[in-house]
Amino acid sequence: MTASCRAEPDAPSDDVFASSRSAMVAHQIAARGVRDPAVLDAMRAVPRHRLVPENVRAFAYEDTPLPIGWGQTISQPYIVALMTELAQVKPGHRVLEVGTGSGYQAAVLAQMGAQVWTIEIVEPLAERARVDLLAIGYTNIHVRAGDGYLGWPEAAPFDSVLVTAGATHVPQPLVDQLKPGGRMVIPVGSTLQNQSLRLLVKLEDGTIEERDVLPVRFVPLTGEHAERGGPKTPE
Numbered sequence: 001m002t003a004s005c006r007a008e009p010d011a012p013s014d015d016v017f018a019s020s021r022s023a024m025v026a027h028q029i030a031a032r033g034v035r036d037p038a039v040l041d042a043m044r045a046v047p048r049h050r051l052v053p054e055n056v057r058a059f060a061y062e063d064t065p066l067p068i069g070w071g072q073t074i075s076q077p078y079i080v081a082l083m084t085e086l087a088q089v090k091p092g093h094r095v096l097e098v099g100t101g102s103g104y105q106a107a108v109l110a111q112m113g114a115q116v117w118t119i120e121i122v123e124p125l126a127e128r129a130r131v132d133l134l135a136i137g138y139t140n141i142h143v144r145a146g147d148g149y150l151g152w153p154e155a156a157p158f159d160s161v162l163v164t165a166g167a168t169h170v171p172q173p174l175v176d177q178l179k180p181g182g183r184m185v186i187p188v189g190s191t192l193q194n195q196s197l198r199l200l201v202k203l204e205d206g207t208i209e210e211r212d213v214l215p216v217r218f219v220p221l222t223g224e225h226a227e228r229g230g231p232k233t234p235e
């Protein structure tokens, strides 16, 4: 790990955000049971306010998702922390994220020392995240504009895969791109109202163990996923 893979310290004018961030970690994340010290440290370090649009910057450390444009959202901080903890990310891990959005989840993973590949279907969001993440100092994040349904085969296999948009089914290409021992965290549900955050673990023999962790509500996974999982036209 080199320092260039981490967020540069806040400028003095951003000190106000450092204390908001500490409060966010204490009251929204640790208080709800996220315990991994590396996750808590990363959440204390990543300047979330630099990854949201100017008009919502004042709310960057609130306990809520926020609009980031193009009808999309940055997830609630607690959900980001929980997904990261479930993925058991370690320095040097190769991690795939589907749904870059603002780039915040990718930044948390990179802050923990992972190499991150992240795919965003809305091209202007991918472009903005690429610029913002580099400006903060993350050089260990690869951003691609495109459909994440098929994953990133050239960079596979991954130690973990995080899908940050709601799926009706688990995309098989993403399962295939997990290493033995790898973990996937993905919101799954037949409708937006009944999603659960699901943890899948690929065992050494390739079999999958899975469990639903808690109810969530994410914006939908679109693209190829919607085509394959959408309602079938009667014959």
Ligand code: SAM
Pocket (backbone or CB within 6 Å): 072, 073, 074, 075, 098, 099, 100, 101, 102, 103, 104, 105, 106, 119, 120, 121, 122, 125, 146, 147, 148, 149, 164, 165, 218, 219, 220, 221, 222, 223, 224, 225
């Ligand atoms: N992880 C993001 C962050 O930290 O800001 C939040 C993700 S937002 C809840 C979900 C994102 O998934 C949206 O930006 C949306 O455009 C994107 N998305 C939806 N379907 C996708 C697909 N098939 N491939 C890649 N990205 C997709």
